[in-house]
Amino acid sequence: MNTLILAAALLILLGVAYQSGWSKGRSLVAANGVTVHSRPQYHGAYVALWAMIPALVVLALWGLFGGGIRHDYIVSLIPVDILTALDQSGLNLTIGRIEALASGYGVVGEVQPWEQAAGDALRSFQFLTFAAVLILALVSGAGALFYARSRITARQRSRNAVERVVGVVLLICSAVAILTTVGIVASLVTEALRFFSFINPLDFFFGTVWAPNNAGTGGHYGQYGLLPLLAGTLMITAIAMLVAVPVGLMSAIYLNQYADRRVRGVAKPLIEILAGIPTIVFGFFALVTIGPFLRDAGAAIGLDIKATSALTAGVVMGIMIIPFVSSLSDDILNQVPKTLRDGAYGLGATQSETIRNVLLPAALPGIVGAFLLAVSRAIGETMIVVLAAGNSPVLRGNPFEPVSTITVSIVNQLTGDTDFTGPQSLVGFALGLTLFVITLCLNIFALFIVRRFREQYE
Amino acid sequence: MATDTVKSAAPEAASRTNLVRDSLRRRHFNERLFRALGLLAICVALGFVTLLFADVFRKGIPAFTQTNLHVAVTFDPEVIDVGPAPTSDQFTSEAEYNAASLKWQRDLALLNWNTIVEQALRAAAPAGTEIDARALLSIPETNARHVLREMYVKDPSLLGQTVEVDLLGSANTDNWVKGNIDRTLGDAQQQLSAEARALIDTFEADGTISTGFAWAIFTNVDSRSAPASAGLLGAFVGTLWMMLIVVVLAVPIGVAAAIYLEEFAPKSRITDLIEVNINNLAAVPSIVFGLLGAAVFINWFHLPISAPLVGGLVLTLMTLPTIIIATRGALMGVSPALRQAALGMGASKTQMVFHHVLPVTFPSILTATILGIAHALGETAPLLLIGMKAFVASVPATPLDQATALPVQIYLWQGNENRNFFEPRTAAAIMVLLAVMIFLNGAAIYLRSRLEKRA
Numbered sequence: 001m002n003t004l005i006l007a008a009a010l011l012i013l014l015g016v017a018y019q020s021g022w023s024k025g026r027s028l029v030a031a032n033g034v035t036v037h038s039r040p041q042y043h044g045a046y047v048a049l050w051a052m053i054p055a056l057v058v059l060a061l062w063g064l065f066g067g068g069i070r071h072d073y074i075v076s077l078i079p080v081d082i083l084t085a086l087d088q089s090g091l092n093l094t095i096g097r098i099e100a101l102a103s104g105y106g107v108v109g110e111v112q113p114w115e116q117a118a119g120d121a122l123r124s125f126q127f128l129t130f131a132a133v134l135i136l137a138l139v140s141g142a143g144a145l146f147y148a149r150s151r152i153t154a155r156q157r158s159r160n161a162v163e164r165v166v167g168v169v170l171l172i173c174s175a176v177a178i179l180t181t182v183g184i185v186a187s188l189v190t191e192a193l194r195f196f197s198f199i200n201p202l203d204f205f206f207g208t209v210w211a212p213n214n215a216g217t218g219g220h221y222g223q224y225g226l227l228p229l230l231a232g233t234l235m236i237t238a239i240a241m242l243v244a245v246p247v248g249l250m251s252a253i254y255l256n257q258y259a260d261r262r263v264r265g266v267a268k269p270l271i272e273i274l275a276g277i278p279t280i281v282f283g284f285f286a287l288v289t290i291g292p293f294l295r296d297a298g299a300a301i302g303l304d305i306k307a308t309s310a311l312t313a314g315v316v317m318g319i320m321i322i323p324f325v326s327s328l329s330d331d332i333l334n335q336v337p338k339t340l341r342d343g344a345y346g347l348g349a350t351q352s353e354t355i356r357n358v359l360l361p362a363a364l365p366g367i368v369g370a371f372l373l374a375v376s377r378a379i380g381e382t383m384i385v386v387l388a389a390g391n392s393p394v395l396r397g398n399p400f401e402p403v404s405t406i407t408v409s410i411v412n413q414l415t416g417d418t419d420f421t422g423p424q425s426l427v428g429f430a431l432g433l434t435l436f437v438i439t440l441c442l443n444i445f446a447l448f449i450v451r452r453f454r455e456q457y458e
Numbered sequence: 459m460a461t462d463t464v465k466s467a468a469p470e471a472a473s474r475t476n477l478v479r480d481s482l483r484r485r486h487f488n489e490r491l492f493r494a495l496g497l498l499a500i501c502v503a504l505g506f507v508t509l510l511f512a513d514v515f516r517k518g519i520p521a522f523t524q525t526n527l528h529v530a531v532t533f534d535p536e537v538i539d540v541g542p543a544p545t546s547d548q549f550t551s552e553a554e555y556n557a558a559s560l561k562w563q564r565d566l567a568l569l570n571w572n573t574i575v576e577q578a579l580r581a582a583a584p585a586g587t588e589i590d591a592r593a594l595l596s597i598p599e600t601n602a603r604h605v606l607r608e609m610y611v612k613d614p615s616l617l618g619q620t621v622e623v624d625l626l627g628s629a630n631t632d633n634w635v636k637g638n639i640d641r642t643l644g645d646a647q648q649q650l651s652a653e654a655r656a657l658i659d660t661f662e663a664d665g666t667i668s669t670g671f672a673w674a675i676f677t678n679v680d681s682r683s684a685p686a687s688a689g690l691l692g693a694f695v696g697t698l699w700m701m702l703i704v705v706v707l708a709v710p711i712g713v714a715a716a717i718y719l720e721e722f723a724p725k726s727r728i729t730d731l732i733e734v735n736i737n738n739l740a741a742v743p744s745i746v747f748g749l750l751g752a753a754v755f756i757n758w759f760h761l762p763i764s765a766p767l768v769g770g771l772v773l774t775l776m777t778l779p780t781i782i783i784a785t786r787g788a789l790m791g792v793s794p795a796l797r798q799a800a801l802g803m804g805a806s807k808t809q810m811v812f813h814h815v816l817p818v819t820f821p822s823i824l825t826a827t828i829l830g831i832a833h834a835l836g837e838t839a840p841l842l843l844i845g846m847k848a849f850v851a852s853v854p855a856t857p858l859d860q861a862t863a864l865p866v867q868i869y870l871w872q873g874n875e876n877r878n879f880f881e882p883r884t885a886a887a888i889m890v891l892l893a894v895m896i897f898l899n900g901a902a903i904y905l906r907s908r909l910e911k912r913a
């Protein structure tokens with residue numbers, strides 16, 4: 001309720017300030033004609049900005065210190081002999097009773113006379129302070145309003161002032177992106193360092209056993225070897241690439257070179273539907289359909305394939321990445337100059353020979369870049385592997401067996417646990433840092449290649 | 459001499475023609491093969507799309523109907539013996555009335571409402587049916603007693619009356635009726651006892667049990683003890699809160715950042731750095747944003763765990779690069795003539811951007827925003843790390859309440875032990891999620907084409 005009143009008051013102040021600046025600007029135009037520097041709405045915005053500043057400062061101060069002042073006042077209302085007898089929880093209970101009385105809701109049980117008096121006093125205190133803050137904010141805002149309004153003359157450069165403020169706001173917004181990166185790096189590094197205060201980094205990066213002691217029993221932390229997770233991640237990524245690259249690249253070539261406009265107009269958006277499907281859906285698909293299918297197919301030809309295995313997760317992840325590979329390759333193929341193709345046709349090459357011998361070599365750097373971006377996406381993918389990879393962090397080379405990955409272990413170690421005191425949960429950040437560094441290197445390298453490729457033909 | 463050469467050249471030319479013809483045949487065969495491979499790749503990709511949708515639909519559609527029990531329930535005064543509900547005029551203060559009212563409800567909760575459910579079912583069963591209470595109560599969902607109690611709390615005048623009530627069948631009843639569990643399995647592997655199965659079949663024949671549309675999926679929150687009544691409402695509202703936060707924060711910040719970088723930023727190392735940084739942020743795995751949320755928002759700033767506020771902030775940071783990159787692309791595409799015309803008429807740079815360039819890019823920005831939101835909507839992994847995996851059986855009233863999200867609800871349901879019941883229901887939840895995604899994507903395409911036509 002109070003917040004609504006405050007917001008309404010601020011809005012009214014804003015509107016009045018804008019209106020008064022605007023009308024003064026209008027009267028200046030009427031008096032001076034085109035010699036007025038700024039248009040009336042800039043004078044309005046200028047006055048409005050000025051009026052907001054002191055009002056917001058007053059409210060911010062009250063927001064920071066108001067709660068403490070109110071608390072102290074309530075404590076001062078409790079008679080000294082009762083106050084000294086109260087412990088912390090009793091004090092909170094008493095404060096709650098006084099607040100309930102002040103709000104008019106009433107309390108259960110008998111009301112002491114001093115409680116009633118305190119409740120009444122608190123009610124008038126709340127009303128008075130709220131009124132005081134509101135009036136102070138409005139008065140200071142109005143003062144600033146009149147000051148700013150008095151500065152408006154025909155030569156006042158309100159537009160420049162307003163545009164400077166707009167520029168600063170825009171700058172702050174683009175700094176958010178930087179702050180995000182800083183936040184990611186800072187949080188990952190500090191928490192990972194805390195992890196390394198428990199576990200030797202060498203044991204983490206080169207350990208071959210992943211066996212965290214999650215229960216924390218027996219006084220030891222368990223083993224945190226990264227290699228089984230890394231091997232699982234790379235195996236799944238390789239399988240995904242084996243699925244995604246041939247299918248994605250060939251469909252990009254077909255759509256780009258062979259398909260007529262109608263086929264392209266239908267097939268391209270249909271394939272891109274795959275890119276919009278949430279990964280949890282792919283995970284479910286892998287778990288209930290592809291996994292059992294691969295298991296039965298394997299049994300039919302005498303292979304022992306587990307339903308949740310590196311193969312299941314890899315195949316489904318490959319399906320997920322197909323549109324990513326195909327649309328990136330499509331863009332790249334579009335950028336190869338037409339003259340190269342026409343030259344090959346002129347020498348009598350068939351379409352497929354042109355594509356294989358001229359187009360693809362010319363586009364190769366860009367395609368490699370796209371490929372690396374796809375790899376980086378596959379490495380960071382989480383939900384498919386959480387559901388379908390089987391979560392078995394053992395170092396082995398058989399793709400038909402369950403594996404675990406870096407992302408799966410982050411989810412396993414961190415879900416539902418946020419006190420971050422032991423290596424059991426902190427290892428999530430060390431794994432996250434590893435993942436971040438790997439994908440960052442891949443991305444920078446891939447973007448570098450793609451950019452070089454573009455510049456080559458521009 | 460001349461005839462000699464002609465004579466000797468003729469077979470040579472013929473062999474050369476043959477050579478060329480052979481090579482051409484081979485080359486054309488390769489051409490056709492290559493083309494066929496391309497077509498095959500398209501078909502494989504489209505086949506996967508079809509397979510995925512067909513699979514989800516085939517599994518999910520049966521879950522949109524559910525088994526209901528239509529029985530006559532008597533609110534027996536001998537069971538409900540806690541006295542009349544307190545009224546507000548008996549008490550001096552609102553707090554005391556609330557306390558008395560709560561005590562009355564607590565007394566009601568202590569009653570054995572299962573007796574009433576049991577009586578109703580026995581009355582519906584044909585005379586002479588031999589079945590124990592346990593087997594009988596396994597037919598309706600376990601929340602039947604809460605449903606009846608809430609009916610009574612809402613309307614205490616029901617005491618002693620008999621009313622027709624629709625109750626949900628339990629998950630096991632549902633499996634049995636739909637044939638989701640093999641009917642030929644022996645008693646040891648069945649979830650329901652032989653008597654209960656026989657009674658369900660009788661009920662089905664006499665119309666007491668019928669299947670109807672599963673409104674529970676849309677009107678209920680998640681439930682562990684009563685799986686048949688588990689619904690998506692809580693997750694849906696949680697997602698809605700998060701998307702609201704994403705729209706309110708990511709769109710203005712993203713567009714403003716793009717405007718600054720594209721129009722105002724001086725070409726310097728710092729702007730280059732910001733640019734590289736944004737491109738990389740767009741490719742950072744989403745789970746890393748979850749780690750950021752867990753460490754910064756929850757552990758350092760002490761924001762509430764499992765709250766849509768934190769989820770919304772994390773998804774905002776994740777969506778920002780997408781919106782910035784798309785908006786920059788749109789700004790870059792505005793023709794220089796428009797800018798020069800505006801500047802030539804005496805507009806300042808800010809006026810040029812906000813009055814002339816930005817309105818032209820509006821369709822692209824809108825499309826990019828919707829697509830970014832659609833992406834954020836389906837994101838699961840970062841939400842798991844900020845505690846939105848917790849079981850929440852209420853609708854979040856504010857962004858600070860505990861909540862879960864649609865994709866996380868799918869994750870939770872697919873892990874439920876009652877696979878026969880929850881696999882279809884998970885597929886149904888996926889269909890709801892996909893419907894929202896397709897709606898958003900369709901809206902983006904429609905709006906873009908409409909706005910571009912007008913522009």
